[in-house]
Amino acid sequence: MRFKNSKFIVNNLSLTLSLIILFSICISCNVTNPTNTALVFELKDIGSTEVWFTLKSELKPLPLNVIIRNGNKPLINILLTTNDTIIFLDKLKPMSNYSFTAETIIDVSYIKSKQVNCTTLDTITHDFTWETFYFGGVGTSVLEDIEIIDENNIWVVGDIQDAGYDKDSVWQDQHNVVKWNGNEWSLERIFGYGSCTQKYMYPPPLKGIYKDSQNVIWASWGNQIINASQEKIYCEFKTGGFDKLEGFGDDGMIVTNHTNEKSILNYFKYGRFSEIKLENNGFIMDLLPIVKDNGEKIILFPHSSFQTGKYQLLSINAQKDVSLYATLPNYTSSVWTRKGYPLFICGGSSVYSNKTGNWKEINCSSPYAVARISGDNLNNIFAIGWGNVIHYNGSTWKKIDELDGYYFSVAVKDNIVVIVGMQNYKAVIVVGRKN
Numbered sequence: 001m002r003f004k005n006s007k008f009i010v011n012n013l014s015l016t017l018s019l020i021i022l023f024s025i026c027i028s029c030n031v032t033n034p035t036n037t038a039l040v041f042e043l044k045d046i047g048s049t050e051v052w053f054t055l056k057s058e059l060k061p062l063p064l065n066v067i068i069r070n071g072n073k074p075l076i077n078i079l080l081t082t083n084d085t086i087i088f089l090d091k092l093k094p095m096s097n098y099s100f101t102a103e104t105i106i107d108v109s110y111i112k113s114k115q116v117n118c119t120t121l122d123t124i125t126h127d128f129t130w131e132t133f134y135f136g137g138v139g140t141s142v143l144e145d146i147e148i149i150d151e152n153n154i155w156v157v158g159d160i161q162d163a164g165y166d167k168d169s170v171w172q173d174q175h176n177v178v179k180w181n182g183n184e185w186s187l188e189r190i191f192g193y194g195s196c197t198q199k200y201m202y203p204p205p206l207k208g209i210y211k212d213s214q215n216v217i218w219a220s221w222g223n224q225i226i227n228a229s230q231e232k233i234y235c236e237f238k239t240g241g242f243d244k245l246e247g248f249g250d251d252g253m254i255v256t257n258h259t260n261e262k263s264i265l266n267y268f269k270y271g272r273f274s275e276i277k278l279e280n281n282g283f284i285m286d287l288l289p290i291v292k293d294n295g296e297k298i299i300l301f302p303h304s305s306f307q308t309g310k311y312q313l314l315s316i317n318a319q320k321d322v323s324l325y326a327t328l329p330n331y332t333s334s335v336w337t338r339k340g341y342p343l344f345i346c347g348g349s350s351v352y353s354n355k356t357g358n359w360k361e362i363n364c365s366s367p368y369a370v371a372r373i374s375g376d377n378l379n380n381i382f383a384i385g386w387g388n389v390i391h392y393n394g395s396t397w398k399k400i401d402e403l404d405g406y407y408f409s410v411a412v413k414d415n416i417v418v419i420v421g422m423q424n425y426k427a428v429i430v431v432g433r434k435n
Contacts, residue, residue, distance in 0.1 A: 039066075041102040041113035044086075045338065047378035048094040048121045048394030050355065052341065053087040055080065055102055059111065066104045080104075088356050094394065095122040121379045123394040128417070128432035130403065133185055134424075135178060136160045141427035143178065143420035145244070146411040147209045147217070152182030156420050157219055159205030160187065160427050176203045178429060185429065190219050190228045196235035208244045210253070220245050220255060225268055236273045239264060246287035248297045248318040256284045256301075265301075267320055276320055278303065280310050285333040286372070290340050300325055302332035302345065313343070329359040334372045336381060344381060344392075346370040351383045351390060351397075364390055364397040376412045384410045384419050389430075403430060 143158035163174035175187040189203035208220040223240040263284035282305035311328035332347040351362040368386040375381030379394025384407040389400040405423035419430040
């Protein structure tokens with residue numbers, strides 16, 4: 001179901017009905033989906049106070065009048081005019097059980113979908129215990145990207161200016177990796193080429209990190225992609241400024257790099273680079289992998305241009321096909337979604353959510369930049385930036401006022417959030433754990 005061809009029906013449990021164009025939800029839930037029935041009603045995702053469904057009908061002709069019920073209680077009357085209809089219900093209770101059905105009558109025949117049983121998520125606490133760790137001290141140090149493998153294996157990369165002579169007058173290179181082993185952070189190095197022609201080795205300032213399905217750690221910087229696990233370095237002489245990198249679960253990866261005028265999307269596989277042509281110039285600051293209903297992995301990326309005024313969310317698959325996923329309300333530097341919908345974005349000084357087909361601005365950030373957004377479920381989302389750490393708990397957004405650094409990346413997994421950047425010229429890692 002495509003963005004521009006789908007119908008979206010929104011309800012606030014007071015029988016308010018509106019029809020909005022939207023794309024397909026690609027999120028599944030642990031329910032028994034109806035099969036071999038003329039009225040197919042499927043739960044696609046569930047939050048703390050909201051649920052999203054798809055409703056499909058093999059009954060002819062359309063339109064059909066359909067009632068959505070919770071148990072015996074009617075919630076919403078729908079005029080079903082298309083086979084691709086998404087239904088949104090809100091103002092539910094957190095951590096509560098519901099039993100939804102779709103029902104219609106054709107002539108004298110009563111047709112009812114299979115019952116969808118589900119439990120809404122609980123809202124989580126805004127109360128976290130925060131720890132802050134600093135690194136560097138010789139010059140300006142910064143950390144750029146994070147990979148949380150598990151709570152006892154976290155990689156952070158960047159540029160830590162701490163090179164110098166040790167107590168034995170032996171020169172020690174700077175570090176560019178900080179690793180957490182479950183007990184402490186340790187400084188480490190991933191080596192790249194200082195120059196691809198001369199191939200002398202040193203630990204360069206890393207921009208991105210990615211762990212593939214084979215547990216291989218990859219890093220990016222300059223014109224190089226580094227296989228840190230096998231100590232292999234791949235150079236692309238035609239371009240430079242590699243930044244974010246993300247994979248499809250096979251041997252292929254998407255890598256971004258930037259010029260003064262635009263970002264370039266590259267496909268990297270088996271040591272070879274190829275540029276992926278995009279219709280318009282724009283900047284790509286984030287790559288987000290999601291899995292579609294059919295198991296296919298795609299990567300979403302915001303593509304924004306002040307010059308053309310085009311703000312788009314694009315997707316790319318392993319076959320390098322690029323398509324429009326959604327139109328964005330403004331310049332966007334980062335996107336997060338669990339598996340495709342609802343969408344959360346940030347850019348400039350704003351955070352937006354899209355739960356019903358319309359973008360809604362979240363008014364809880366400071367007037368400074370909001371650079372990244374990430375979460376692990378619809379009740380645990382963080383947006384971060386310059387003086388901004390904002391948390392969504394499934395119901396409300398709250399700014400964490402005690403954190404005010406220059407933050408460039410965030411990762412969330414289970415009960416832990418890791419935020420990185422710089423503060424007072426030192427590289428900083430902020431770790432939050434739920435209380």
